[in-house]
Amino acid sequence: MAVDFESEIKALRATVRSIAEVSDLEKLEAQITDLETKASAPDLWDDVEAAQQVTSQLSRAKAEHDRVTSMEARVEDLEALVELGQEESDAETMAEAEKELASLHKAVSELEVRTLLNGEYDERDAVVTIRAGAGGVDAADFAEMLMRMYLRWAERQGYPTNVLDTSYAEEAGLKSATFEVKAPYAYGTLAVEAGTHRLVRISPFDNQGRRQTSFAAVEVIPLIESTDSIDIPESDLKIDVFRSSGPGGQSVNTTDSAVRMTHLPTGTVVSMQNEKSQIQNRAAALRVMQSRLLLLKKQEEEAAKKEMAGDIKASWGDQMRSYVLHPYQMVKDLRTEYEVGSTGAVLDGEIDAFLEAGIRWKRGQERAAE
Structure with missing residues (x-):
């Protein structure tokens, strides 16, 4: 034709x-x-x-x-x-x-x-944190798969990334990881990835070859800028220092350069260990802490607005995407209903179609709420 x-x-x-x-x-x-x-x-x-x-x-x-x-x-x-x-x-x-x-x-x-990315912080750089959820060693392995997926996506786009913290699991994979994506609208683009991701596959860690379901949580926050008014009193912070460690718990640093920062009023915790010195890790931890508190402040303001406006049913569910590798191959977003059968390509960073569908869906929900 x-x-x-x-x-x-x-x-x-x-x-x-x-x-x-x-x-x-x-x-x-x-x-x-x-x-x-x-x-x-x-x-x-x-x-x-x-x-x-x-x-x-x-x-x-x-x-x-x-x-x-x-x-x-x-x-x-x-x-x-x-x-x-x-x-x-x-x-x-x-x-x-x-x-x-x-x-x-x-x-x-x-x-x-x-x-469509016209939110207050949409044009910012993004800070992404991935945490292993239920599912034991498979969940830790899944967390590492997701981190690779996002880093490969950023690489395909030509976006610089900076890994700030990695906490390795004992057997395989990651307990958690935090990294920056430095690009215009990185936050607005990746914000739709926040939520619980689910993996279904034959576990490579099960000697009986059984099917395993595991979960990982993705958090996306906008990177703080010097013009943002988030002042944290020193008395609100508890700072612990410890030695950085690599995969399997092996020491990669002989000095107490890693930093764990706790915001006492909210209980928010940030760990940093990938910079070379304690001063650098402390600065990076403070930047991410400010970013999380900035988003928390916005979420509280939005919650107050929704309460005044009445019950709005357009909300994000925790479990937002499934990656099924067995008994069939499919990645499906549970909010937009968008799905593909090329699981390998998705896990290798080809997620643009999911991001586009998510952004359109989110904007549609916001319009409906307005």
Whole structure:
């Protein structure tokens, strides 16, 4: 069946136009001009932290602007390619146009999803923590599988990551792990992964080859910024130091460089051991602690709003995704009903479709609640 390029291009152009309106390119251009003025100031680097913030904001604003304008240019180029192929009756050119049309549909869909990320902290970097749940050694192994899945996803996107803490289980896998994903909208994108993940498979740790169900919890919080007003009195913190350890409990550090920080009023605990010194681990722990308390504060505010608004049934269930490796192969999101049979690809980081479905679902729930 021949592709109706005219209607396809018309639809793409309309979608890109609506994305540009939501993105408010004029406001973005004014922001870029203002940031470029600040970035060119001769005394910019007198305050290193402020300078880094300006350059980071400028880089993000330019990337956001280019993302939309380049899409408009790609639609124009596709239209020119189609006209050329039709005038010359060139099958090879038309095949190239079909390929570009499919690529554009995917890129525009991803860009459209980005416009849904308009929450207060959505554009922040993300801090992801994975904890093994019920299921013994299989759960610890599953926690490590999930950590690899997210790190592979970030690698595929070209996003830098930084592993802050890893607590290894005795036999295999991880008790818990915490890492940063440093990219624009990393928090907004990955926030839909928060919840309980479930694995069903023949356990490689069971000598009788029985099927095992295990669980792991994923927590996603936005990374704190220097402009956020989260002050933690020293008296509210209990700080313990200990020696870092590697897999199987083997010592990897001969000094007490690892830090366990407890926020006494809330009982929130953060452990850090992957930096080289106690000072670095303490700074990293404080940053993550501030991020968790910031999110906790927001959740309390949201809960108060919901209580005032009455009972809203659109809520996130704890168990949000199942990974079934036996007796059949399937990964299914229990909120969006999105599922695929390629379990290996998903566990190797191909989770974009799940993220997109989750973001659309979450925004739909928020609209329904409003």
